[in-house]
Amino acid sequence: MASYSVCVSSGCKSYHAGVPILANLYMQVETGTIYGLLGASGCGKTTLLNCILGQKRLDSGYISVLGRDPVKCMDDMVTSIGHMPQDIALYPLKIFEIFEYFGKLMGLSKHEILARGEELRNILKLEDLHSYVQTLSGGQKRRVSLAVALLHHPKLLILDEPTTGVDPLLRESIWQYIAGLVFKMGTTVIVTTHYTEECRKFDKIGIMRRGRIIAEDNPRHLLELGGSLILEDALKSICKKDEEDGNDAYDFLSTKTISNYQYCEIEPLQEDIKQLSFRVRQYDSYLALVLLLPAMNTVIVYYTMGRVPFGKVVSVFNENADCFGGNTNFPHMEVNTSLSCLFLKEIGPNIILQPQFSRNSAKATVESGSAIGFIHIPANFTRHTINRYALARFALGQDLDQSTVHVSLDMSDSITISYVYSDILKGYLRFVENLASRIGIDPRTVEIPLKYNAKLDSHEFTSQDHFLPSNIVSTCFLFSLICGLSLTLEKEAGTLERTLASGVKIRHVRMSYFISESATSLIQIVLMFAIRFLTAGYNITGSFFLCFSIAFLTSLASIGCGLLLGTIFSKRFDVTMASVFAVLMIVQTSGECSNR
Numbered sequence: 001m002a003s004y005s006v007c008v009s010s011g012c013k014s015y016h017a018g019v020p021i022l023a024n025l026y027m028q029v030e031t032g033t034i035y036g037l038l039g040a041s042g043c044g045k046t047t048l049l050n051c052i053l054g055q056k057r058l059d060s061g062y063i064s065v066l067g068r069d070p071v072k073c074m075d076d077m078v079t080s081i082g083h084m085p086q087d088i089a090l091y092p093l094k095i096f097e098i099f100e101y102f103g104k105l106m107g108l109s110k111h112e113i114l115a116r117g118e119e120l121r122n123i124l125k126l127e128d129l130h131s132y133v134q135t136l137s138g139g140q141k142r143r144v145s146l147a148v149a150l151l152h153h154p155k156l157l158i159l160d161e162p163t164t165g166v167d168p169l170l171r172e173s174i175w176q177y178i179a180g181l182v183f184k185m186g187t188t189v190i191v192t193t194h195y196t197e198e199c200r201k202f203d204k205i206g207i208m209r210r211g212r213i214i215a216e217d218n219p220r221h222l223l224e225l226g227g228s229l230i231l232e233d234a235l236k237s238i239c240k241k242d243e244e245d246g247n248d249a250y251d252f253l254s255t256k257t258i259s260n261y262q263y264c265e266i267e268p269l270q271e272d273i274k275q276l277s278f279r280v281r282q283y284d285s286y287l288a289l290v291l292l293l294p295a296m297n298t299v300i301v302y303y304t305m306g307r308v309p310f311g312k313v314v315s316v317f318n319e320n321a322d323c324f325g326g327n328t329n330f331p332h333m334e335v336n337t338s339l340s341c342l343f344l345k346e347i348g349p350n351i352i353l354q355p356q357f358s359r360n361s362a363k364a365t366v367e368s369g370s371a372i373g374f375i376h377i378p379a380n381f382t383r384h385t386i387n388r389y390a391l392a393r394f395a396l397g398q399d400l401d402q403s404t405v406h407v408s409l410d411m412s413d414s415i416t417i418s419y420v421y422s423d424i425l426k427g428y429l430r431f432v433e434n435l436a437s438r439i440g441i442d443p444r445t446v447e448i449p450l451k452y453n454a455k456l457d458s459h460e461f462t463s464q465d466h467f468l469p470s471n472i473v474s475t476c477f478l479f480s481l482i483c484g485l486s487l488t489l490e491k492e493a494g495t496l497e498r499t500l501a502s503g504v505k506i507r508h509v510r511m512s513y514f515i516s517e518s519a520t521s522l523i524q525i526v527l528m529f530a531i532r533f534l535t536a537g538y539n540i541t542g543s544f545f546l547c548f549s550i551a552f553l554t555s556l557a558s559i560g561c562g563l564l565l566g567t568i569f570s571k572r573f574d575v576t577m578a579s580v581f582a583v584l585m586i587v588q589t590s591g592e593c594s595n596r
């Protein structure tokens with residue numbers, strides 16, 4: 001009595017309510033045979049194979065694979081099954097690394113993987129095993145994918161369009177090899193293909209239409225049934241007859257009972273997470289760049305953002321005195337005793353003063369953008385300023401007006417302007433304190449009677465002090481969140497599904513991402529701190545440990561967030577949009593762009 005490796009009974013499956021993909025499907029695949037699954041594109045072949053592999057569940061009906069329920073027992077069976085999916089589904093690694101990865105998951109030793117890899121390279125005419133998969137042609141990649149499915153000598157081989165894009169001669173030798181496996185090792189093979197004629201040598205062909213197997217028999221009988229010597233024509237006529245018959249399926253199955261079906265306990269596969277650590281190596285050639293990116297960002301931010309502005313030009317229209325010796329192109333303060341010159345000398349070194357000969361020309365320099373502001377000093381500034389401070393409460397209104405310096409600033413760059421504003425103000429206060437001493441007044445009387453005593457730190461705060469800590473947080477968050485995108489890319493490429501089909505649990509995949517990304521983040525943060533605090537000369541005045549811990553914990557939280565996004569979304573566009581939103585929220589709420 002024939003034994004069956006795969007039996008499907010009353011299989012029903014739909015993705016959307018009311019649109020059946022598998023509709024009461026029956027299928028029997030005898031052990032040690034090649035079974036060809038033929039049908040129009042979109043008729044449900046891949047869906048059926050995924051159900052057989054336990055990757056998708058039937059809505060109703062039964063499937064038995066090697067005598068077991070694939071959904072519940074796939075962990076026990078992964079080493080007995082080889083699957084070549086329709087998509088290439090290979091990681092961007094060297095061919096031998098891919099063999100190593102899947103071979104180890106299948107329980108092969110390093111020696112066995114090497115020997116088998118070499119054997120398959122000869123049979124499938126593969127490129128040098130040190131070639132990167134991404135550099136191969138479509139047909140070459142497909143052969144590597146087939147080699148992965150064959151690597152561990154599986155009992156059941158499921159091949160979804162294995163010979164697409166492979167030249168006829170090589171296709172012939174692949175089928176010869178597979179026929180040899182069936183003959184010598186009793187392997188069972190299920191194949192989908194669009195090359196109808198290559199099914200002539202198969203033991204059985206199942207014709208799928210509208211979610212059912214409408215005919216299942218050996219090629220000779222199907223040719224007779226279709227009344228043609230050409231298989232393609234015979235299949236067409238069988239499908240046509242099915243349509244005319246109002247979809248009643250041909251029932252070639254002698255029995256629909258599945259004799260050797262049994263349930264089993266779920267035993268978690270002893271999967272080694274180390275196997276998945278290669279994820280870090282996916283970056284391989286640009287690993288150094290990945291590790292250095294946050295540090296490079298740090299340097300760029302340090303040298304471009306929030307620095308004390310240097311060399312900002314402020315125009316001066318001074319009616320009181322010519323402090324520049326008439327030289328407007330190379331402003332160089334001459335020694336001059338007029339008070340306006342003494343005031344201008346006190347303005348900080350970061351500001352370049354540019355003399356102008358009229359108020360209008362000074363204003364024009366600001367409007368044209370060549371100066372950030374202008375200072376207007378009245379004609380009798382010296383005399384009226386002395387009166388203002390010497391006469392104090394007896395000073396006239398004219399003294400007060402004519403000793404007032406008018407400053408107009410371009411407020412569109414508020415951060416730079418705050419420095420310029422502060423430099424001019426501090427310059428004036430220094431000037432007036434000196435003046436008070438010279439005219440015999442206690443300088444404290446002209447000081448602003450407010451003393452700022454920094455509570456946390458005695459050094460002067462710049463806007464870099466304000467946003468660099470927040471920038472560390474948002475940089476850590478941004479670079480770690482990217483793992484969500486990697487997970488989605490794995491989904492899109494089909495490599496995740498293939499890894500899961502090799503018995504790996506999704507929680508192990510997530511854990512491997514978490515471990516590898518955490519290690520990457522740790523190195524990134526060390527480099528970022530090293531460059532930020534050693535090279536850029538930036539100091540931490542509080543606890544270094546706390547600062548480092550906050551950065552690392554932010555990265556860990558971001559990796560968790562990225563994995564959550566990668567789990568929820570299946571398309572890179574969706575995960576990218578969600579990540580951009582998350583980063584924006586972090587940047588805006590971390591205080592980098594606003595008040596904390």
Ligand SMILES: Nc1ncnc2c1ncn2[C@@H]1O[C@H](COP(=O)(O)OP(=O)(O)OP(=O)(O)O)[C@@H](O)[C@H]1O
Pocket residue numbers: 015021039040041042043044045046047048086
């Ligand atoms: N995850 C999914 N969600 C929704 N619909 C799906 C999904 N996967 C497949 N389908 C739909 O199910 C139908 C059958 O798809 P399936 O991939 O099984 O066809 P196929 O026979 O393998 O096609 P092909 O020969 O072109 O590979 C198609 O209409 C497809 O759009």
